[in-house]
Amino acid sequence: MxxxxxxxxxxxxxxxxxxxxxxxxxxxxxxxxxxxxxxxxxxxxxxxxxxxxxxxxxxxxxxxxxxxxxxxxxxxxxxxxxxxxxxxxxxxxxxxxxxxxxxxxxxxxxxxxxxxxxxxxxxxxxxxxxxxxxxxxxxxxxxxxxxxxxxxxxxxxxxxxxxxxxxxxxSVDTQNYHPLDVPRRWDLSYLGTYSPDRQPTLDRFLLEPARRAPELRFAVAGPQYPDDIDWPANVERLEHVGPADHPEFYAASRYGLNVTRADMIRAGHSPSVRLFEAGACATPLISDRWAGLDEIFTPDRDILLADTAEDVLAVLRDGDETRRDALAEAARRRVLHEHTAxxxxxxxxxxxxxxxxxxxxxxxxxxxxxxxx
Missing domain, CATH: 3.40.50.2000 (Glycogen Phosphorylase B;)
Known part of the structure; x- marks a missing residue:
């Protein structure tokens, strides 16, 4: 060859x-x-x-x-x-x-x-x-x-x-994933198909904050979620968001949420595509922790890490949009420099x-x- x-x-x-x-x-x-x-x-x-x-x-x-x-x-x-x-x-x-x-x-x-x-x-x-x-x-x-x-x-x-x-x-296709100027609909959103081993983290990082902060707005997009999940009234459910609509979904969120499957947390070094998609769209992410994440993004510069619902709420209730925008721009620079298709x-x-x-x-x-x- x-x-x-x-x-x-x-x-x-x-x-x-x-x-x-x-x-x-x-x-x-x-x-x-x-x-x-x-x-x-x-x-x-x-x-x-x-x-x-x-x-x-x-x-x-x-x-x-x-x-x-x-x-x-x-x-x-x-x-x-x-x-x-x-x-x-x-x-x-x-x-x-x-x-x-x-x-x-x-x-x-x-x-x-x-x-x-x-x-x-x-x-x-x-x-x-x-x-x-x-x-x-x-x-x-x-x-x-x-x-x-x-x-x-x-x-x-x-x-x-x-x-x-x-x-x-x-990776991310930067021809399709880029910042958009659209109205903000949600303070925190998550895009992903239902997975039983991700659900406890989604409960802790999104549903529990939603219950505690009815003044904030949330969204969960993706198929196959069981009918018996008790969604708080301030969580909007979207059954499917196609790839063509991902950038607008990210852009409509102040922050996005990254939740990692249990097997991938144990192995580490397993970045999800949403890290790169959201970054390319200049939407800062709150993520769970796993080995190797700091090789993809630098915590507190390109991404925020959380352990509890309180951690997530502290970020969402922080009105410092300058810091939020700096995180977004740093994430976008990192993606464009290292993680494109x-x-x-x-x-x-x-x-x-x-x-x-x-x-x-x-x-x-x-x-x-x-x-x-």
Whole structure:
């Protein structure tokens, strides 16, 4: 693989629909920027009814998108995968183990796994849950791209046999995410799909402050929240906010809230895309704490950290808008300097070329036999 343009095939959870998942937003930003570097991308997506009913990008202009109904239908694309410089299989792809076996068998270039859920994946493997990845597949991928950095990368190599584990964090498409001049509707907002392990923190950092401060206004946007949640009257619920409306949602908030899943807190070094989206929109964030966050944003300069409802209320009741605006501008500068889709696309290209160079240094390499089953 020289410096010539690359042909890449991605088998991911979704590109066409952002409903109920964060994968589509990640893939859209990354692959749009990757294509802008002169590369060719084919995205293969399993055609499932829950995304079919909520497709907000059925025809992306930056890459080819093809839907396949079942595993057997992937054979149509074997030639494309074989001739590609690289193939990437994403986490949470339906029948992901079988898809991974097929991709490794078909690929003649670099094969990679892109884990947008690394701590969740590793927790599942520890339980023997091989929903979309099995330990036997990991050594067969030339490259393990991970949403989580830090010590987890060494664990993937030393315990699971990955030839190369590399961090590839999420990012933001700054063409779509930027500051907007809109009326402020909320003092604090949260954008995210319901998750049982995030809900206690959402209760502590948003619902409890809302109960204690009826004069303040809050919002929670995202699908799949249970009907039995007792929402305070000053919390506005939005079932879904599409990516095109994210910037206006952030801009309408004095502060945004970042809540991290329990597995990702334990692993650390797992920044959420909302950190970069809100930052690009110049909306300052209040976040829970986890190892590695200070490598992404500097606490009290780019982001505010909280432990209790009282911490959150102290921020929201502080009328110093000069400080709030300074936080917002610092966060935006940090994102633009380090965390745009263009940064990630360049990193992806470098990782793929590095993996290709490793393959080329092993002449006569015979692809490993795929696990049975």
């Amino acid at each position: 020289t410096d010539a343009p690359l042909r890449l095939v991605v088998l991911g959870l979704s590109l066409s629909s952002s409903w109920g998942n964060g994968h589509a937003t990640t893939f859209r930003a990354l692959l749009r920027a990757f294509a802008a570097r002169g590369h060719e991308v084919l995205f293969l997506e399993r055609d499932v009814p829950w995304y079919a009913a909520h497709r907000d990008l059925p025809d992306p202009g930056f890459c080819r998108l093809a839907l396949y109904p079942d595993l057997g239908a992937l054979e149509r694309w074997r030639g494309e995968v074989a001739s590609a410089d690289a193939v990437i299989v994403g986490s949470y792809v339906p029948d992901g183990v079988a898809v991974g076996r097929w991709a490794q068998d078909a690929a003649r270039g670099v094969s990679a796994f892109y884990d947008i859920d690394t701590p969740v994946t590793l927790a599942k493997l520890e339980r023997g849950d091989h929903e979309y990845l099995s330990p036997a597949l990991i050594p067969g991928y030339d490259l393990y791209l991970s949403f989580t950095g830090g010590p987890t990368l060494r664990r993937l190599e030393e315990r699971y046999g990955s030839p190369a584990a590399r961090a590839l964090y999420c 263009e940064h990630r696309a360049a990193e992806l290209e470098a990782h793929l070329r590095e993996a290709a160079a490793r393959r080329a240094s092993r002449p006569g390499r015979i692809p490993a036999e795929l696990p049975a089953g």
